[in-house]
Amino acid sequence: MSLDAELQVQVDGFRLAAGLTVADGEVVGLLGPNGAGKTTVLRAIAGLVPLVAGRVELSGRLLEDPAAGVRLGAADRGVGVVFQEHRLFPHLSLRDNVAFGPRARGLARADADARALAWLDRIGLADRSGDRPGQLSGGQAQRVALARALACEPSALLLDEPLAALDVETRQRLRAHLRTHLEEISVPTVLVTHDPVEALGLCDRLVILEGGRVVQDARPADVVSRPRSAWAAELVGLNLLHGTADGTHVQVAPGVELVTGDPAHGEVELLIHPRSVALHRAPPHGSPRNVLALEVGDLDIRGDHVRVVLHGPVRLVAEVTPGAVAELDLARGGTVHAAIKAVEITVHPG
Amino acid sequence: MSAPAATSPRPRLPGERGIVSRMTLPSVFAVLVVAALALLLLPLLGMLVRTPWPRVIEVVTGARVGAALRVSVLTSFASLALSTVLGVPLAWLLARVSFPGKRLLRALVVLPMVLPPVVGGAALLFAFGRRGVFGGVLERTLGVSLPFTTAGAVLAATFVAMPFLVITVEAGFRNIDPRLEEAADTLGAGRWTVLRRVTLPLVTPALAAGMALAWARALGEFGATITFAGNLPGRTQTMPLAVFLELERDPDAAIVLSLLLLVVSITVLVALRDRYLRAPSA
Numbered sequence: 001m002s003l004d005a006e007l008q009v010q011v012d013g014f015r016l017a018a019g020l021t022v023a024d025g026e027v028v029g030l031l032g033p034n035g036a037g038k039t040t041v042l043r044a045i046a047g048l049v050p051l052v053a054g055r056v057e058l059s060g061r062l063l064e065d066p067a068a069g070v071r072l073g074a075a076d077r078g079v080g081v082v083f084q085e086h087r088l089f090p091h092l093s094l095r096d097n098v099a100f101g102p103r104a105r106g107l108a109r110a111d112a113d114a115r116a117l118a119w120l121d122r123i124g125l126a127d128r129s130g131d132r133p134g135q136l137s138g139g140q141a142q143r144v145a146l147a148r149a150l151a152c153e154p155s156a157l158l159l160d161e162p163l164a165a166l167d168v169e170t171r172q173r174l175r176a177h178l179r180t181h182l183e184e185i186s187v188p189t190v191l192v193t194h195d196p197v198e199a200l201g202l203c204d205r206l207v208i209l210e211g212g213r214v215v216q217d218a219r220p221a222d223v224v225s226r227p228r229s230a231w232a233a234e235l236v237g238l239n240l241l242h243g244t245a246d247g248t249h250v251q252v253a254p255g256v257e258l259v260t261g262d263p264a265h266g267e268v269e270l271l272i273h274p275r276s277v278a279l280h281r282a283p284p285h286g287s288p289r290n291v292l293a294l295e296v297g298d299l300d301i302r303g304d305h306v307r308v309v310l311h312g313p314v315r316l317v318a319e320v321t322p323g324a325v326a327e328l329d330l331a332r333g334g335t336v337h338a339a340i341k342a343v344e345i346t347v348h349p350g
Numbered sequence: 351m352s353a354p355a356a357t358s359p360r361p362r363l364p365g366e367r368g369i370v371s372r373m374t375l376p377s378v379f380a381v382l383v384v385a386a387l388a389l390l391l392l393p394l395l396g397m398l399v400r401t402p403w404p405r406v407i408e409v410v411t412g413a414r415v416g417a418a419l420r421v422s423v424l425t426s427f428a429s430l431a432l433s434t435v436l437g438v439p440l441a442w443l444l445a446r447v448s449f450p451g452k453r454l455l456r457a458l459v460v461l462p463m464v465l466p467p468v469v470g471g472a473a474l475l476f477a478f479g480r481r482g483v484f485g486g487v488l489e490r491t492l493g494v495s496l497p498f499t500t501a502g503a504v505l506a507a508t509f510v511a512m513p514f515l516v517i518t519v520e521a522g523f524r525n526i527d528p529r530l531e532e533a534a535d536t537l538g539a540g541r542w543t544v545l546r547r548v549t550l551p552l553v554t555p556a557l558a559a560g561m562a563l564a565w566a567r568a569l570g571e572f573g574a575t576i577t578f579a580g581n582l583p584g585r586t587q588t589m590p591l592a593v594f595l596e597l598e599r600d601p602d603a604a605i606v607l608s609l610l611l612l613v614v615s616i617t618v619l620v621a622l623r624d625r626y627l628r629a630p631s632a
Contacts, residue, residue, distance in 0.1 A: 046536055047536075048532060048535070048536070073535070073540075074532075074535040074536050075535050075536075075537075075538050075539055075540050076538075077536075078538075079536065080536065081533070081536040083529070083533065085529070087527075087529055087530055087532075087533040089530060089533075089534070089548060090530075090552070091551045091552055091554075092551075100534065100537050100539070100547070101537035101538050101539075104534070104537055104538040104539040104540075104543050104547075105538040148537065149536075149537075152537055152538060
């Protein structure tokens with residue numbers, strides 16, 4: 001039993017065409033740049049936006065299939081959703097918020113209240129059961145929102161950037177909290193996030209979505225070592241270039257060739273660690289065989305190193321020491337020579 | 351919190367606390383402001399001065415005033431109930447459903463707010479009078495005759511009062527975050543449950559305000575009532591009609607009735623103070 005979705009959705013000129021399969025108890029992280037369609041995937045599974053084609057099946061139950069004329073409303077799907085903004089009902093107490101789902105599903109009031117109180121106890125807010133959501137902090141409200149979704153005993157759980165609206169400290173605490181709950185539940189779970197720590201720490205598998213399409217579906221370790229898109233590469237801190245290989249020569253842009261250590265042929269993807277990109281004021285002489293003159297973009301100081309974004313025929317990120325930034329007198333808009341050793345370039349067939 | 355400079359229309363002068371504090375009122379304005387206040391307050395003052403305080407109890411409990419009071423309470427609350435039952439679904443439709451001709455429909459709904467009430471009463475007469483377009487049918491089929499009955503007075507009051515409720519409640523529905531209803535949907539609540547447990551509770555403050563406004567308007571209704579329902583003591587003679595009549599017969603009774611209506615009006619205003627007595631924030 002699992003969640004099996006083949007989603008084709010049309011929303012205001014945006015077209016989503018994505019397949020997603022999630023096993024019971026599996027947590028799939030859904031990542032991608034803004035506007036990639038992550039939230040639309042969740043809304044389509046939850047039944048909040050209709051499919052134009054495809055199908056959604058949950059635990060062997062057909063939830064939606066436009067071709068067969070089947071479409072269950074959100075209320076009848078048994079899919080729990082935790083939204084980015086908690087969306088707790090402001091006029092109901094915490095107990096009534098959590099009891100809302102069980103009561104809507106026909107549980108007697110006393111039983112629903114008992115279940116709500118048990119959930120509030122589990123999330124450590126039992127003493128606040130009579131409070132209104134307005135009296136809670138952001139982290140507490142999001143915990144109640146999770147409890148509210150889980151109190152319905154859903155057949156699948158969808159989380160739409162549940163920690164994104166919280167401050168850093170609260171987010172860290174809540175991440176641990178969320179992991180505990182996700183480990184306990186045995187239903188398919190989809191977590192939309194753009195936080196790499198969340199993706200790597202909470203998810204069993206990652207699905208990268210770009211422009212409404214799935215560009216990678218792999219274990220977190222595989223995404224880290226072998227990202228399949230420039231966006232995913234940047235997420236895990238790597239450079240990814242697409243090119244055409246002819247032996248050890250790879251054309252990565254018109255008139256721009258890089259020499260690699262491993263020969264290949266045809267479409268390839270090159271992965272280069274930012275630390276392997278050396279920067280020089282003047283064109284260097286000697287062993288590095290790849291030198292590109294590029295324009296300096298943003299400088300991003302991260303603790304003991306600085307990430308330098310370079311623009312030109314190709315886009316690269318270099319990682320250097322703060323000392324090197326001063327020594328090279330790097331400034332936005334200046335020109336710098338980026339050198340990459342052939343052996344530092346990993347070649348993958350594209 | 352945004353910086354004051356971002357919200358303030360102009361930079362404040364050093365030492366300036368409020369916009370008015372350092373500005374002196376032009377003398378022409380001062381005269382006009384005094385005149386405006388006089389216009390608004392002197393009639394009320396005159397009424398209070400002329401009130402026959404020792405006779406108040408006697409007048410209120412008197413037969414004629416008592417009857418008017420009873421008719422007013424009955425018709426205003428019946429009109430409130432009718433306005434609420436009919437007005438809330440209409441407000442919901444205007445706030446939540448898009449359909450062709452919606453602007454026209456809203457204009458028609460608001461029309462009684464600006465229409466002279468006498469015209470409303472005449473229109474009701476042409477429609478539901480004995481020889482009216484629908485009145486004849488009503489009487490023949492159901493045996494119901496509305497003009498010059500208490501039910502007719504209720505109808506007249508509802509005609510002028512319901513728009514106040516519809517407009518206020520429509521704004522209330524618009525202010526509800528539809529994402530909350532969506533969340534309720536994912537929790538297994540069907541349309542009816544969402545309406546009953548989320549939408550209607552959240553619209554309650556706007557509903558209370560709309561009900562207070564509509565009730566106050568129904569209570570004060572004069573023109574449409576006298577035109578459509580007449581001025582029959584104990585049946586259609588409401589307090590405003592009685593005030594008008596008693597001015598000729600017993601001015602003391604007119605003043606006491608007016609005072610009563612004034613007290614009710616002030617009470618409604620105080621109840622709605624959060625909506626209308628608070629200066630709009632900059």
